[in-house]
Amino acid sequence: MxxxxxxxxxxxxxxxxxxxxxxxxxxxxxxxxxxxxxxxxxxxxxxxxxxxxxxxxxxxxxxxxxxxxxxxxxxxxxxxxxxxxxxxxxxxxxxxxxxxxLASPLRSGKPIEQIPVDNEPVVIGRGDPQGTADANRIDLDSEEIAISRVHALIEPDGQDYFLTDRSRLGTELNGVAFTRERLVFGDRLRISSYIFEFTGDAIRLIHPESSGTVSAENLTVMAGDRRILDQVSLNIVAGEFVGVLGGSGHGKTTLLNALCGINPPTSGEVRLGGVPLADRARLREIGIGYVPQDDIVHRELTVNEAITFSAKLRLRLPRHQIDALVSRITRRLGLAPHAEQRVADLSGGQLKRVSIAIELLAKPSILFLDEPSSGLDPANEEALMTLLQSLTLTKLTVVCTTHVLQKAYLFDRILVVQSGKLIFAGDSDDARRHFLLQTGAE
Ligand SMILES: Nc1ncnc2c1ncn2[C@@H]1O[C@H](COP(=O)(O)OP(=O)(O)OP(=O)(O)O)[C@@H](O)[C@H]1O
Ligand SMILES: [Mg+2]
The missing domain is CATH 2.60.200.20 (Tumour Suppressor Smad4)
Structure with a gap:
């Protein structure tokens, strides 16, 4: 340490x-x-x-x-x-x-970033200061008392791998405590400040603090000779729930599209997870999700088919892992009761959740959404915003535009654009104070 x-x-x-x-x-x-x-x-x-x-x-x-x-x-x-x-x-x-x-995880005394899982069970736990030679152990920082000697156990069972919590203080899988759970592609296991991700055949150490950041410097977007985004600079840290607010036509979509690279800025620089927008290969590793305002989902398929279809297109995984992943995501987004329903017959909120589910399949570090709650009634809008907020528990960064101010308190950070300029960046308390003060002075 x-x-x-x-x-x-x-x-x-x-x-x-x-x-x-x-x-x-x-x-x-x-x-x-x-x-x-x-x-x-x-x-x-x-x-x-x-x-x-x-x-x-x-x-x-x-x-x-x-x-x-x-x-x-x-x-x-x-x-x-x-x-x-x-x-x-x-x-x-x-x-x-x-x-x-914390120190790098060690296996037989050697630092590792990735732990292949195969036919032998693997124990993850606090290492011995002297080191161990056991190849079926992953030794974490020997000084970190929050980690038990035998903290978690990964073992094969049939075609799958199972994870068991053996710790004194608890382990988190995707942000929640558990006892024994089947591992599904993209699952995130947190032990003290280590975060591991299951890749289907290995457990990979990940550094979400660096991959989930968004930074922009002097972004300007021109439409003809009109400046529709004007010198915007900002910094978003990993795992934040960020709202881009502003009146219609003030540049919310323009800013979102410039940040995620859909419509790159005329000048200025964007980095996602520290990687410049131009470096497509490295951005693919970081994982960027984008949910447009109008959902693009095959309407004739059932919810289950639509999500499975996208999973097969995007991920090279054996069928049983695809099925496990689809069922995990469907449950997480509250879509299980609608799994066999046709997409065309879904409500606006349900359809939006299908779009989000599809983007989550590839386990992005940053998810951008344009007006996800537009067209939803207040109850569904609240449910959707709460769902988006809960996604940040696994250190996913969520950035969405909205013109609904009532739910703005859910955001960790609020960005307000007006006539293409960023006029405010702060948390919801600061926003309330700032805008109250402004109204008070008027
Ligand atoms: N490709 C374009 N060419 C010309 N003008 C554009 C273009 N894209 C956007 N604009 C203009 O830039 C301004 C900002 O548009 P933008 O779509 O970002 O606003 P918005 O805040 O997302 O609005 P809304 O809440 O209605 O979605 C608007 O005045 C729009 O007309
Ligand atoms: Mg817009």
Missing amino acids: TGLLRIVDASGERETELSRGRMTIGTSRSDSLLITADGDFPSLLSLTWDARRATWVLYCSLPLAAPVIVNRRAAAPGEQIPLTDLDVIEVPGSFLQFQRT
Whole structure:
């Protein structure tokens, strides 16, 4: 396990790897972690490795020279705060962010990114500091106490593989606890901060934090000599539920299409999972889903046939795995009761869920949707938005345009476009404050 402190202050941004000893944070030359703070900031803060808690502990000694805020809460003098990944410490003039990285999974002492599954059962669990030679074990970070020695077990059973939770603190499969479950293509298994994905014949370590990001810099889209998108820059982190809001004709669809590459911008740059739009091959690996406003699904097929048909076209998997995947997705999207119904006979909300199911088959990291709730009544609209929000539990990033403001509180982040310009980016509380203030001033 390694710990890192990212320091952002007036002198810029830098990262320091944390040692296992005691490190003081302050403005004096003798401090191990030197910061620039507003005014004098004697070394009253320190970080110490705590093996029992398997993390670094922030200690605020008494009395504090200035307020120290940890995750938006003021630290009390004398308080000891065990840090978790991405905790933010604020002192006047500096932001410090803690980042924790777990060691690579090891098999027989060698780092691996992918674990083939075959006829032998495989145990995933906390490794031994001395290492093990057992080829049927995947050893995770030996210092991470949240992981049990035997945490999860993968075993073949007939044509399938089954996953059993053997841990003390629980394991998540696709965001929920489980006991024993058949593995289906694309399943995501979370153990502490490791995330593995089942690929049909292997378990692959994935890094969703990097693959689910969306960033744009100075996007401009011209239609003739009209600027329909004007210098838009934004950053979306993995697993966020993002709403693009704005009045009709203000550029929501234009922005969405520029971000996902359907209609690339005239100028500016977009990166999905850090990959530029032009790099189609690498984008395919990251997985980008797009659900247009008008659903394109074969209307004569049943729901089950339509989804199975797309799965066969998109994925090279044996038939039994296709069937398991289709039934898993159909259930997840609440379509099981309609599986044998013709697509042509579905309601608007059901049809939309079929389109989403088809996009989810290939397990994208980012899903874009244009006006998914248009034409739905309020109850169905609420159900759909809640469903989209729940998809982000597995670190899928969901970006959708909408002009319904009532459900905007469900979004983690709201982007408002007006006349092609991004006039607001923030969470729903900020949006409420921002727009209330504006109305108040008018
Ligand atoms: N290909 C195009 N050629 C010319 N003008 C276009 C083109 N595409 C979009 N526009 C114009 O750009 C503006 C933004 O369009 P866009 O479709 O992005 O709006 P929107 O916010 O999605 O609207 P709605 O809520 O009605 O879907 C509109 O004025 C539209 O007429
Ligand atoms: Mg639109």
